[in-house]
Amino acid sequence: MTDQPGGLADSAFLRAARGQPAPHVPVWFMRQAGRSLPEYRAVREGVAMLDACTRPELVVEITMQPVRRHGVDAAILFSDIVLPLKALGVDLDIVSGVGPVVAEPVRDLAAAEAIPSFDGDRVGFVTEAVNELVAQLGGTPLVGFAGAPYTLASYLIEGGPSKDHALTKAMMHGAPDVWRALMDRLVGISAGFLRVQAEAGASAVQLFDSWAGGLTPADYREHVLPYSSAVFERIADLGVPRVHFGVATGEILADMASVDVEVMGVDWRVPLDRAVQRIRPHQAVQGNLDPALVFAPWDVIEAKAGEVLELGRTAPGHIFNLGHGVLPSTDPDVLTRLVDLIHSYEFAVAS
Amino acid sequence: MTDQPGGLADSAFLRAARGQPAPHVPVWFMRQAGRSLPEYRAVREGVAMLDACTRPELVVEITMQPVRRHGVDAAILFSDIVLPLKALGVDLDIVSGVGPVVAEPVRDLAAAEAIPSFDGDRVGFVTEAVNELVAQLGGTPLVGFAGAPYTLASYLIEGGPSKDHALTKAMMHGAPDVWRALMDRLVGISAGFLRVQAEAGASAVQLFDSWAGGLTPADYREHVLPYSSAVFERIADLGVPRVHFGVATGEILADMASVDVEVMGVDWRVPLDRAVQRIRPHQAVQGNLDPALVFAPWDVIEAKAGEVLELGRTAPGHIFNLGHGVLPSTDPDVLTRLVDLIHSYEFAVAS
Numbered sequence: 298m299t300d301q302p303g304g305l306a307d308s309a310f311l312r313a314a315r316g317q318p319a320p321h322v323p324v325w326f327m328r329q330a331g332r333s334l335p336e337y338r339a340v341r342e343g344v345a346m347l348d349a350c351t352r353p354e355l356v357v358e359i360t361m362q363p364v365r366r367h368g369v370d371a372a373i374l375f376s377d378i379v380l381p382l383k384a385l386g387v388d389l390d391i392v393s394g395v396g397p398v399v400a401e402p403v404r405d406l407a408a409a410e411a412i413p414s415f416d417g418d419r420v421g422f423v424t425e426a427v428n429e430l431v432a433q434l435g436g437t438p439l440v441g442f443a444g445a446p447y448t449l450a451s452y453l454i455e456g457g458p459s460k461d462h463a464l465t466k467a468m469m470h471g472a473p474d475v476w477r478a479l480m481d482r483l484v485g486i487s488a489g490f491l492r493v494q495a496e497a498g499a500s501a502v503q504l505f506d507s508w509a510g511g512l513t514p515a516d517y518r519e520h521v522l523p524y525s526s527a528v529f530e531r532i533a534d535l536g537v538p539r540v541h542f543g544v545a546t547g548e549i550l551a552d553m554a555s556v557d558v559e560v561m562g563v564d565w566r567v568p569l570d571r572a573v574q575r576i577r578p579h580q581a582v583q584g585n586l587d588p589a590l591v592f593a594p595w596d597v598i599e600a601k602a603g604e605v606l607e608l609g610r611t612a613p614g615h616i617f618n619l620g621h622g623v624l625p626s627t628d629p630d631v632l633t634r635l636v637d638l639i640h641s642y643e644f645a646v647a648s
Numbered sequence: 649m650t651d652q653p654g655g656l657a658d659s660a661f662l663r664a665a666r667g668q669p670a671p672h673v674p675v676w677f678m679r680q681a682g683r684s685l686p687e688y689r690a691v692r693e694g695v696a697m698l699d700a701c702t703r704p705e706l707v708v709e710i711t712m713q714p715v716r717r718h719g720v721d722a723a724i725l726f727s728d729i730v731l732p733l734k735a736l737g738v739d740l741d742i743v744s745g746v747g748p749v750v751a752e753p754v755r756d757l758a759a760a761e762a763i764p765s766f767d768g769d770r771v772g773f774v775t776e777a778v779n780e781l782v783a784q785l786g787g788t789p790l791v792g793f794a795g796a797p798y799t800l801a802s803y804l805i806e807g808g809p810s811k812d813h814a815l816t817k818a819m820m821h822g823a824p825d826v827w828r829a830l831m832d833r834l835v836g837i838s839a840g841f842l843r844v845q846a847e848a849g850a851s852a853v854q855l856f857d858s859w860a861g862g863l864t865p866a867d868y869r870e871h872v873l874p875y876s877s878a879v880f881e882r883i884a885d886l887g888v889p890r891v892h893f894g895v896a897t898g899e900i901l902a903d904m905a906s907v908d909v910e911v912m913g914v915d916w917r918v919p920l921d922r923a924v925q926r927i928r929p930h931q932a933v934q935g936n937l938d939p940a941l942v943f944a945p946w947d948v949i950e951a952k953a954g955e956v957l958e959l960g961r962t963a964p965g966h967i968f969n970l971g972h973g974v975l976p977s978t979d980p981d982v983l984t985r986l987v988d989l990i991h992s993y994e995f996a997v998a999s
Binding site: 461462463464466467470471510511512513514515516545547548565566567568571587588589590592593594597601604624626 | 812813814815817818821822861862863864865866867896898899916917918919922938939940941943944945948952955975977
């Protein structure tokens with residue numbers, strides 16, 4: 298997977314993330330390590346999600362699977378955004394077909410203040426897995442990730458997945474002291490978890506704010522952005538490219554890009570040239586083929602991927618990805634073919 | 649509820665919908681007739697959703713409840729977007745806690761062609777209910793509605809609610825003949841159902857394309873817009889204001905507004921002044937307080953509603969609403985108070 302004599306630092310992924318010319322457009326897929334792969338389903342059999350994330354040999358195997366199979370330009374650590382909360386002692390689990398379920402939702406100041414501080418010793422299994430992965434991956438970068446404070450807060454407050462985040466917004470507006478206490482703690486956890494991964498050898502990190510797109514721009518700016526910004530600032534010294542991503546974020550993309558971040562992840566709703574107009578000139582973009590488009594005939598996939606690639610050229614760097622995670626029913630062969638397409642794509646001659 | 653000596657035609661709702669000066673900003677709420685009201689839960693006890701929609705006396709009572717309680721400026725017919733499909737003979741039901749469930753999902757041309765044509769005689773109960781409502785409502789307009797072809801198609805193809813609409817998009821891209829056949833039939837059903845309501849006396853109609861916001865702008869334009877446009881064209885002769893609405897539609901708002909429509913519904917993600925820049929100059933806007941904001945303290949609701957009202961002034965007409973339906977756990981007293989606030993709001997002096 299090493300593209301260049303220079304190795305990791307010269308990998309297409311890291312060059313694109315830094316806005317430098319790359320030998321080809323790099324490509325990876327959110328949730329590439331997951332249920333779309335039969336080899337993943339095989340090793341996960343009988344192992345609960347959060348247990349799998351804490352066993353380094355499984356984390357390494359699952360993280361490597363899509364790299365071996367698809368030849369993607371980056372690995373993404375097999376983990377979950379709620380994993381650090383669980384590792385720190387928050388009573389939660391991932392229930393199949395539901396998502397994260399929190400035993401005692403956070404509804405008052407005492408509960409918010411009871412959220413433990415980040416402690417790297419509690420996630421030693423991550424350090425171990427990342428160390429081993431970096432050795433195995435060689436010239437292929439490993440992306441670490443964490444959930445953003447708002448998205449983590451929404452699970453803690455709602456007690457599980459929610460369509461409307463009514464309780465989360467009620468706390469945001471109605472109990473500012475509780476909100477601040479909870480979000481401050483989550484900043485420490487998000488930043489701490491990203492730091493552990495980068496210090497163990499991850500080449501880049503991504504902050505997932507999955508649900509931020511459900512907020513009005515005003516609420517995002519006032520009640521969420523300062524905390525996400527703090528996460529990015531706390532890890533600025535690590536020197537690894539940082540990616541900021543959420544879904545349905547078209548209206549808040551400019552705000553999300555106002556933080557200290559190198560790469561803006563863009564969901565499939567926003568054409569990349571529009572995204573580029575909203576973010577900062579030095580920022581690279583990551584995205585954004587509709588994850589459901591993999592079920593289309595190949596000629597449609599080819600055409601739509603080509604459009605994404607052409608629009609991606611309006612940014613100083615482009616990392617090809619889906620606009621959200623790989624759907625479990627995705628045919629993995631289509632993803633492999635897509636990687637080959639991206640790698641061999643011949644750009645239209647500039648007019 | 650009659651605001652003006654002129655009665656219905658001079659109602660604040662219809663004036664704003666036509667971009668004419670109104671005595672105050674009119675307000676109604678999507679799903680105002682529904683589970684947030686104890687009197688609704690009482691009359692619905694033991695009656696299945698789709699049964700309730702077919703009993704004129706219940707439809708009238710439920711439609712009138714929020715008008716009586718809140719003093720809103722428009723009634724919305726108590727119905728469901730899948731009701732006409734059911735009435736025409738499609739085997740489906742609304743399952744509590746799930747949503748519409750279709751017994752035999754549409755997956756091939758034969759199934760698409762088996763979707764019945766619209767037949768007004770099958771929805772005589774709607775005509776009856778609307779006739780009675782118009783008599784009772786006097787100067788308060790009644791809004792009729794229908795699901796847009798894409799949203800109806802998604803239920804028919806997926807067999808029920810879906811997060812990713814993978815099967816719908818697969819058909820859109822992979823089986824264009826099936827897609828066309830299905831969408832053509834749904835155009836007839838959407839337009840026919842709106843026509844029945846308007847001819848029975850509804851003063852305005854709204855087309856709900858709930859899931860269109862999950863499409864890329866390119867896919868929306870190519871595979872969905874022509875059908876929604878056809879619906880609006882087919883009812884242009886009715887002379888009633890038409891509203892076009894969907895959720896997470898920021899990126900397709902300009903396309904949605906390119907059809908022959910008087911009012912653009914805007915979800916809470918897009919500030920109304922931004923929406924106005926994307927739609928056509930003569931169009932009024934409807935929206936768009938975050939439906940979850942009703943759980944905030946009153947001073948926050950008041951401030952945010954004030955922002956919506958101020959931004960709404962950038963359009964030639966503004967109908968205040970939530971950015972999506974009333975959440976079932978909403979305190980109805982907050983909605984009543986919100987109506988009073990909107991009606992008595994003193995606009996900032998223009999600078």
